[in-house]
Amino acid sequence: MHDSGKSRHRCVILGCGGHGRVVLDILTNTGELEVVGFVDSNSEMHGRRIDGIEVLGAPSDLPRLCRELNVSRAIVAVGDNGARRALADQVETMGFELINAIHPSAGLARNVTLGRNIVIAAGALVCAHCQIGDSVILNTGCLVDHESLIGTATHICPGARLAGRVTVESGAFVGIGATIIQSTRVGFEAVIGAGAVVIEDVPPMSTVVGVPAKPIKRIGKTADMHAWLIPERAPRRIPPPAVDIPLSAKAP
Ligand SMILES: CC(C)(COP(=O)(O)OP(=O)(O)OC[C@H]1O[C@@H](n2cnc3c(N)ncnc32)[C@H](O)[C@@H]1OP(=O)(O)O)[C@@H](O)C(=O)NCCC(=O)NCCS
Structure with missing residues (x-):
């Protein structure tokens, strides 16, 4: 806990759901920042208190609250990957500095690189030379082993274990207790089911489950309207041409 009398920077938490409460707990534990309140788009929560911290208003109230x-x-403490990324962009455009919340019991190698708006929960371990992108959640007790690349707005759920040199592309979701062997790639917005064991690359926007993990569907649940608002990802979602190109066709 924070014990010095010097003034701390003040911050707000966007999202007062389960993940928001975890983030409040982390920031309270580190004591480095003073949490002045939550903001949440659910107007029914406005004016209520969570662990003594008031829900001050909606994200659109942020400029006024700032003053x-x-x-x-x-x-931004919103569980949905697409919504978290979109909100982080909006908040940054308003002029806020996005901060990270790293639990004191998390273990990070000295040479890990971190983006912004990252949550690393209690007991998570991040090993040497890992790169953690913006708006990533490394949830309770997960393990990210050496030289892994964790892309923007991904969620590595509690107890998931990633071996060395794993790449998780943006927007992907690695379910609770999943295991991913070394040097594999999880495609953007893919979903790894709870307890799955991934032994080969996972295609973008697919859902895989089981041991070893096998696809059950393309376009996972995490694909949502927010993702459509992110320009750099939109072209990937353009439907394929109506005329099929034969698989045997040679490139010119
Ligand atoms: C993988 C997952 C996203 C699929 O959800 P869904 O799209 O709603 O799929 P369904 O529940 O319709 O299941 C489809 C099939 O996959 C199977 N299945 C679903 N999840 C599975 C899993 N984790 N392991 C093995 N099989 C699974 C179902 O039994 C079903 O099989 P059937 O068609 O033979 O009946 C979900 O089950 C899951 O594992 N979510 C992770 C939750 C999590 O980690 N939460 C932590 C939050 S911090």
Whole structure:
């Protein structure tokens, strides 16, 4: 806990659901920042308190809250990968500095690189030379082994274990207790089911489950309307041409 009398930077947490409460707990444990409140689009929560911290208003109230409460830092604590990324972009455009929440019991190698708006929960381990992108959640007790690349707005759920040199592309979801062997790639917005054991690359936007993991569907549940709003990803979603190109066709 924070024990010095010096003034701390003030921040707000976007999202007062389960993940928001975890983030409040982490920030309270580190004590480095003063949480002045939550903001949440659910108006039924406005004015309520969670663990003593008030839900101050909606994300659209942030510019006013920034002026009135002298707060310039924020963290987006929304579980949905696409929504978290989109909100982080909006908050940054408003001029807020996005902060990370790293539990004191998490273990990070010295040479791990971190983006912004990252949550690393209690007991998570991140080993040498890993790169963790913006808006990533490394949830309770997960393991990310050496030289792994964890892409923007991904969620590595509690107890998931990633061996060395794993790549998780943006928007992917690695379910609770899943295991991914070394040097494999999880495609963008793919979903790895709870307890799955991934032994080969996972195609983008597919869902895989089981031991060893096998696909059950293309276009996972994480594909949502927010993803359509992200320009750099939109072209990938353009439907294939109506005329099939024969698989045997040679490139010119
Ligand atoms: C993989 C997952 C996303 C699939 O959800 P879904 O799209 O709603 O799929 P369904 O529940 O319709 O299941 C489809 C089939 O896959 C099977 N299945 C689903 N999840 C499975 C899993 N984790 N392992 C093995 N089989 C699974 C179902 O039994 C079903 O099989 P059937 O067609 O033979 O009946 C979900 O089951 C899952 O594992 N989510 C992870 C949850 C998690 O980690 N939460 C932590 C949050 S911090």
